[in-house]
Amino acid sequence: MNNFNPEKLSVEYMDGITATGPVIPRSYTLTHSDLTGDLFLTIGIHYAWDKINPMRDEVLGEWKQIGGTFYYCVYLHIDQGQYNQNQAAKRNEIFKRELPLALTAIRYGDRFFFNAYPHLDQATIIINFMSAFPQFARQESWGTFHHFSYRS
Template identity: 75%
Template sequence: MSTFYPEKLSVEYMDGTAATEPVIPRRYTLTHSDVTGELFLNIGIHYAWDKINPLRDEVLGEWKQCGSSLCFCVYLHVDQGEFKPSVSAKRNEIFRRELPLALTAIRYGDRFLFNRYPHLDQAPIIIQFMSAYPQFARQENWGTFQRISTKK
């Protein structure tokens, strides 16, 4: 896993979203610069589609009601069949390797929300790997933000 550097994270609240409200709807668009290593987190009631590049290597997340509690759902665009399986395999590997960093950045970037609602740290994180290839298309439970933030 890459190291998270808070000073390389820029956070922008968009369209009616503030540091602590609302929880639902609350959507996250995390993008990055391969050149500088900077991370850009947009938090809003909609995804920041205008920030997404053609490679589709962003991390999209949102809070959802899951029964009587909340869960954090993440959507990763491995492919839509536009790549050869070997390219999709590499993208899948990169997403898996960098996902703990991405989740740490989201948690840190929205820390004021987590401070106001500490129970969000115990919400399950559900990852949806989206792919045209069955070997990469899957849904997984990645634990909780509490578990991720205490992992070394």
């Protein structure tokens, strides 16, 4: 995965989800093919667990709300005890490098939703790096979806 190419993105809406609603619950499962570089975005009420491979290199995200404020929460499985520390460090770097592409794909793939709710472009994106190793387990703010809008 390098530069975002809309032609390489496939989007699937699961039962209970449309291109414009609902906001909550709305969960995103982004997977990819290492061979073709294709991206696969599944949007549903729940994550698309059937699309996830044993390497756990997917990007999972969902909308959450505290009071009247929406934010987007992402979960990345750095290792979950499946890898040694060196492998976890490498996966951590790959996730950090590829995350802008993933967020751009999610924003573009659900563009009709963002058109219906333009204020969500300003929602904070919180990334949860999940790891058995304390040096990789953390939470970071990655700005807003406005920063990940695709411009051809």
